[in-house]
Amino acid sequence: MDSQAGLSLGLNASMQSSPAGSSTASHSDNSFALDLNYKSNSNSKSNVSHSLAWCLTPEKQPENNVVVVVKKREHEEDEDGVVDGEEEGETINFMGRTVCVKRKIEECLQSFPVKRVAVADSKLSVSWGNQPLSVADPEIHGIMQKEKLRQFKGIELIASENFVCRAVMEALGSHLTNKYSEGMPGAKYYTGNQYIDQLEFLCCERALNAFDLDSNNWGVNVQPYSCTSANFAVYTGLLNPGDRIMGLDTASGGHPSHGYYTHGGKKVSAASIFFETLSYKVNPLTGYIDYDKLEEKVVDYRPKILICGGSSYPREWDYMRFRKIADKCGAILMCDMAHISGLVAAKEVASPFEYCDIVTSTTHKSLRGPRGGIIFYRRGPKPRRQGFVLNHGDDSTYDFEDKINFALYPSLQGGPHNNHIAALAIALKQVATPEYKAYMQQVKRNAQALAIALLRRKCRLVTDGTDNHLLLWDIAALGLIGHPLIFLMSKRLSAASRFPGNSRFPMIFPMQSLSVSVTSHLDLAVVEQVFDPKSKSTPAMTSRGCVEDDFEAIADFLLRAAQITSIIQREHGKSCKDFIKGLENNKDIFDLRNRVEAFGSQFEMPGFTY
Numbered sequence: 161m162d163s164q165a166g167l168s169l170g171l172n173a174s175m176q177s178s179p180a181g182s183s184t185a186s187h188s189d190n191s192f193a194l195d196l197n198y199k200s201n202s203n204s205k206s207n208v209s210h211s212l213a214w215c216l217t218p219e220k221q222p223e224n225n226v227v228v229v230v231k232k233r234e235h236e237e238d239e240d241g242v243v244d245g246e247e248e249g250e251t252i253n254f255m256g257r258t259v260c261v262k263r264k265i266e267e268c269l270q271s272f273p274v275k276r277v278a279v280a281d282s283k284l285s286v287s288w289g290n291q292p293l294s295v296a297d298p299e300i301h302g303i304m305q306k307e308k309l310r311q312f313k314g315i316e317l318i319a320s321e322n323f324v325c326r327a328v329m330e331a332l333g334s335h336l337t338n339k340y341s342e343g344m345p346g347a348k349y350y351t352g353n354q355y356i357d358q359l360e361f362l363c364c365e366r367a368l369n370a371f372d373l374d375s376n377n378w379g380v381n382v383q384p385y386s387c388t389s390a391n392f393a394v395y396t397g398l399l400n401p402g403d404r405i406m407g408l409d410t411a412s413g414g415h416p417s418h419g420y421y422t423h424g425g426k427k428v429s430a431a432s433i434f435f436e437t438l439s440y441k442v443n444p445l446t447g448y449i450d451y452d453k454l455e456e457k458v459v460d461y462r463p464k465i466l467i468c469g470g471s472s473y474p475r476e477w478d479y480m481r482f483r484k485i486a487d488k489c490g491a492i493l494m495c496d497m498a499h500i501s502g503l504v505a506a507k508e509v510a511s512p513f514e515y516c517d518i519v520t521s522t523t524h525k526s527l528r529g530p531r532g533g534i535i536f537y538r539r540g541p542k543p544r545r546q547g548f549v550l551n552h553g554d555d556s557t558y559d560f561e562d563k564i565n566f567a568l569y570p571s572l573q574g575g576p577h578n579n580h581i582a583a584l585a586i587a588l589k590q591v592a593t594p595e596y597k598a599y600m601q602q603v604k605r606n607a608q609a610l611a612i613a614l615l616r617r618k619c620r621l622v623t624d625g626t627d628n629h630l631l632l633w634d635i636a637a638l639g640l641i642g643h644p645l646i647f648l649m650s651k652r653l654s655a656a657s658r659f660p661g662n663s664r665f666p667m668i669f670p671m672q673s674l675s676v677s678v679t680s681h682l683d684l685a686v687v688e689q690v691f692d693p694k695s696k697s698t699p700a701m702t703s704r705g706c707v708e709d710d711f712e713a714i715a716d717f718l719l720r721a722a723q724i725t726s727i728i729q730r731e732h733g734k735s736c737k738d739f740i741k742g743l744e745n746n747k748d749i750f751d752l753r754n755r756v757e758a759f760g761s762q763f764e765m766p767g768f769t770y
């Protein structure tokens with residue numbers, strides 16, 4: 161047992177946004193200090209700081225049990241905040257602030273009543289704490305093994321998904337999940353966060369580095385549990401309830417977290433429930449964003465936040481045009497780069513950072529990190545550029561940082577998931593390497609190869625191609641319009657489908673239950689493997705080592721699945737029930753499944769030896 165770890169007592173008396181707060185420092189002689197700093201009132205002279213010194217002494221006891229002896233001494237700082245005998249803390253510069261992350265111990269001056277804690281002293285605690293999953297819970301283990309096999313044998317084309325490496329998995333499944341650490345790094349609510357602070361500072365530093373950002377101009381929050389939470393934290397921090405937001409329509413490839421309500425007016429996303437939202441659309445004929453219409457709408461609607469970025473847009477975003485449009489009504493320009501953040505980091509698509517005020521992202525799509533969200537915000541003095549305002553209000557300095565951080569915690573979230581933050585830091589380190597750049601270049605080449613392969617097979621693609629990692633296959637052109645299967649696949653095919661009424665995404669919510677009830681069907685699973693939601697994207701299979709030729713083969717699978725679908729519909733009828741019946745004992749589907757699985761199983765799966 162590591163006797164330096166494991167004792168953490170006390171809370172800060174107040175939550176401060178300043179980097180002060182509580183901290184502990186361990187020492188090789190098994191003692192450490194716990195500092196409780198708090199302001200008793202607004203007068204800085206009356207700051208009071210208590211320093212509790214603890215000594216941990218492991219002692220061998222009969223029967224080989226380890227006990228921990230705890231001793232305590234408490235005393236008060238003088239008016240200048242200096243504790244007798246206390247050495248200087250270790251300070252680092254983070255985002256322009258000097259932050260104390262570690263303090264040296266002080267002597268234990270007085271002994272404290274001994275407390276004995278037996279560790280690992282019974283068979284019960286050993287068996288409870290150290291069983292492998294397969295023994296502790298065979299049922300869950302069994303399901304997980306099946307999912308592992310499914311991932312291994314499948315062809316994953318969902319644009320939202322990727323495969324993380326072993327190091328990321330190790331961090332995710334680690335002891336870091338044990339620690340509570342609400343608050344920003346350096347100002348945590350609980351004690352015992354000296355290492356967690358180090359992790360989070362490092363993660364923030366790597367996040368800025370991955371996107372080539374100067375910490376004088378950009379800050380980052382790596383705590384969001386998801387990109388939906390990240391987006392909502394931005395709205396909560398910067399808007400009042402009822403203020404206006406504009407984002408790309410969900411049916412045009414936007415994301416519900418940018419505002420979504422049904423044609424009947426039912427507000428679906430919290431962005432629409434608590435704020436007013438209006439969407440802009442792609443041109444139904446070209447599939448490109450209609451910037452002129454967008455401008456007209458923005459000038460009329462005057463949103464406080466204008467959002468660019470989406471879930472299924474295969475082309476470059478014209479950030480400069482968005483900036484000009486946002487400036488026409490003084491809107492904050494936010495980019496949700498969830499899908500393309502990996503490409504942005506690798507400089508394989510245009511960067512939103514030049515023109516946007518806020519940039520959010522998921523961390524698990526092309527970025528290839530753990531599941532979560534991230535928020536970048538401008539900080540420091542507002543740049544004044546000819547032609548662009550890049551500022552809001554009269555102040556000369558951005559005020560996003562405190563508002564967004566406070567909105568995320570304590571307004572919306574509790575303790576950050578430290579295992580996630582460590583895993584994200586690992587992924588972000590990789591993102592800054594030449595190997596990751598090469599990976600992203602291959603992702604793009606593979607997307608081009610898939611697009612060309614489908615076009616060569618007379619398929620129609622929305623916008624006729626792609627500039628990034630995903631492409632939209634217009635299956636309406638194959639005569640698959642309007643059939644229940646298409647709706648069934650609207651979850652599976654979503655972004656790649658075109659529906660009557662120029663809507664690409666019309667039934668995503670209603671159909672979710674239908675597709676869930678049907679996904680257990682063995683044969684349909686084959687079709688789903690090929691026709692996956694938001695599909696036809698290349699990051700996941702590129703992570704498994706697929707190159708251009710492999711995507712040529714994948715194009716064949718896609719087309720074959722579409723042909724079989726079409727035949728079953730013709731032979732068995734139009735309803736979903738008929739279609740499912742038609743799948744039963746269907747030899748073509750059976751053959752296709754075998755071929756898909758044989759193909760998928762050829763490729764290595766990152767992290768699966770773990």
Ligand SMILES: Cc1ncc(COP(=O)(O)O)c(C=O)c1O
Nearest residue numbers: 320386387388415470471498522
């Ligand atoms: C553009 C965009 N924003 C936000 C999200 C939501 O991310 P999360 O699932 O982490 O909430 C997605 C997910 O697909 C997305 O595509």
